[in-house]
Amino acid sequence: MVWIIRMKGGALCLLVLCVLAFTPNSGAQAQDIPQLTGRVMDTAGILPDDAKARLIAQLAAFEDKSSDQLVVATIPTTGDWTIEHYANLMFRRWGLGQAEENNGVLLLVAVNDRKLRIEVGYGLEGILTDVLSKLIIDEAIVPEFRAGDFPGGIQAGVDNIIAVLEGDAAELEARAKRNERWIDPDDLAAIGFFSLFGLFFGSMIIFSILARIFGKKIAPGRYKWLGMQVTYGGSSSSSGRSSGWSGSSSGGFSGGGGSSGGGGASGSW
Amino acid sequence: MTAALSLFRPFRPGVVIAFLLSLLALSGCGINAIPTYEEQAKAAWSQVLNQYQRRADLIPNLIETVKGYAAQEKDVLTSVVDARAKATSVQIPSDVLTNPQAFETFQQNQSALTSALTRLLAVSEAYPDLKSNQNFLALQSQLEGTENRIAVARRDYIEAVRKYNTELKTIPGRWWASWFYPEARPMQTFTIDAQSREVPKVNFD
Numbered sequence: 001m002v003w004i005i006r007m008k009g010g011a012l013c014l015l016v017l018c019v020l021a022f023t024p025n026s027g028a029q030a031q032d033i034p035q036l037t038g039r040v041m042d043t044a045g046i047l048p049d050d051a052k053a054r055l056i057a058q059l060a061a062f063e064d065k066s067s068d069q070l071v072v073a074t075i076p077t078t079g080d081w082t083i084e085h086y087a088n089l090m091f092r093r094w095g096l097g098q099a100e101e102n103n104g105v106l107l108l109v110a111v112n113d114r115k116l117r118i119e120v121g122y123g124l125e126g127i128l129t130d131v132l133s134k135l136i137i138d139e140a141i142v143p144e145f146r147a148g149d150f151p152g153g154i155q156a157g158v159d160n161i162i163a164v165l166e167g168d169a170a171e172l173e174a175r176a177k178r179n180e181r182w183i184d185p186d187d188l189a190a191i192g193f194f195s196l197f198g199l200f201f202g203s204m205i206i207f208s209i210l211a212r213i214f215g216k217k218i219a220p221g222r223y224k225w226l227g228m229q230v231t232y233g234g235s236s237s238s239s240g241r242s243s244g245w246s247g248s249s250s251g252g253f254s255g256g257g258g259s260s261g262g263g264g265a266s267g268s269w
Numbered sequence: 270m271t272a273a274l275s276l277f278r279p280f281r282p283g284v285v286i287a288f289l290l291s292l293l294a295l296s297g298c299g300i301n302a303i304p305t306y307e308e309q310a311k312a313a314w315s316q317v318l319n320q321y322q323r324r325a326d327l328i329p330n331l332i333e334t335v336k337g338y339a340a341q342e343k344d345v346l347t348s349v350v351d352a353r354a355k356a357t358s359v360q361i362p363s364d365v366l367t368n369p370q371a372f373e374t375f376q377q378n379q380s381a382l383t384s385a386l387t388r389l390l391a392v393s394e395a396y397p398d399l400k401s402n403q404n405f406l407a408l409q410s411q412l413e414g415t416e417n418r419i420a421v422a423r424r425d426y427i428e429a430v431r432k433y434n435t436e437l438k439t440i441p442g443r444w445w446a447s448w449f450y451p452e453a454r455p456m457q458t459f460t461i462d463a464q465s466r467e468v469p470k471v472n473f474d
């Protein structure tokens with residue numbers, strides 16, 4: 001008893017102290033990794049619009065088919081960081097791949113550093129191995145880059161990565177099936193919310209109808225049923241249906257929450 | 270008995286509610302933070318061990334391949350074999366994370382293996398046949414990938430330990446530790462010196 005009371009006092013006092021002592025410690029992100037806004041993040045501006053559009057369509061189609069998220073990023077430089085470090089932080093910040101599957105791939109090109117990297121999520125390390133990543137870089141991408149053809153090199157890299165990921169057709173299908181989302185998680189929250197909403201108002205409406213039928217009339221336009229009074233007429237419906245919710249679907253692209261442990265390969269040209 | 274009960278009875282619901290509330294307040298206050306962070310740090314540590322093991326597993330194959338082309342580099346080859354043997358044979362004590370000496374030994378053994386490997390790869394430069402051997406190229410990219418995974422695993426471990434150690438040293442966590450987790454000790458972390466920071470670079474071009 002005494003102990004409990006002391007606990008309670010202590011806890012309350014601690015709670016206050018906790019609130020007082022709480023300071024949000026911001027993670028020190030030395031360099032600014034751009035926000036993920038699309039499947040092709042051409043920050044360095046080396047891709048013409050048509051090549052970019054083609055890549056985006058190809059990558060989107062591939063994700064629809066396999067649930068693998070493949071993203072191409074170009075940046076001017078990785079700064080003080082190695083490309084491996086930068087690519088891993090970028091991958092994790094963007095959360096490429098589905099969260100349970102970690103099936104993301106990032107093709108990162110640091111133009112001024114003349115370096116590139118294929119960073120592979122945990123879930124694809126067994127398929128797109130380090131050796132295959134290195135081969136794609138050395139055999140498909142670097143020759144094009146050396147010839148000064150960035151769009152061609154990136155296209156070749158993407159084609160090869162997709163070819164490797166598609167290589168094991170059975171596994172690809174299984175992966176896609178596992179991640180088949182017939183209801184988007186975001187939508188699920190909205191559906192839940194609106195069904196509650198609907199249930200609440202729907203039952204009110206039904207109640208008011210039933211009250212009129214089964215209830216006792218106590219005044220003109222006023223009925224009493226099950227201990228509740230319902231008033232009809234008057235200045236009803238002040239709910240102007242102000243839909244303040246914003247649909248976040250369509251158009252944008254975001255990572256599925258996957259992570260990477262540093263798989264893949266790097267190269268330079 | 271009955272006296273005690275009757276004494277407490279008027280307080281009973283209040284006490285129960287207060288107790289539940291204080292429990293809530295306690296967990297909101299981070300009473301679970303220390304064990305949570307400890308588990309996260311341990312998981313990150315297993316990942317570090319896992320990646321070092323992966324590297325050790327690649328070495329016999331690498332040695333065989335290099336031997337085929339550069340058998341005369343006996344010193345370098347033996348130094349890699351010895352370093353690997355040392356790094357893998359030493360039984361890691363279970364308290365390695367909180368025991369500075371054991372941790373230091375582990376770190377030294379692994380970094381000795383790292384530098385032996387770096388030397389081996391540097392020496393291989395001189396053998397064009399070896400450098401163009403498909404098997405060697407594959408092993409090399411696997412090794413590079415593993416070194417990078419080690420770097421990532423170490424970074425994650427350092428971050429997890431930083432969180433755990435900070436929790437142990439800063440105020441609410443410090444009190445929880447002294448009351449509920451007296452056996453919690455700060456964990457050792459990797460010292461990133463300039464040399465080992467350079468380690469993941471085993472590039473060849």
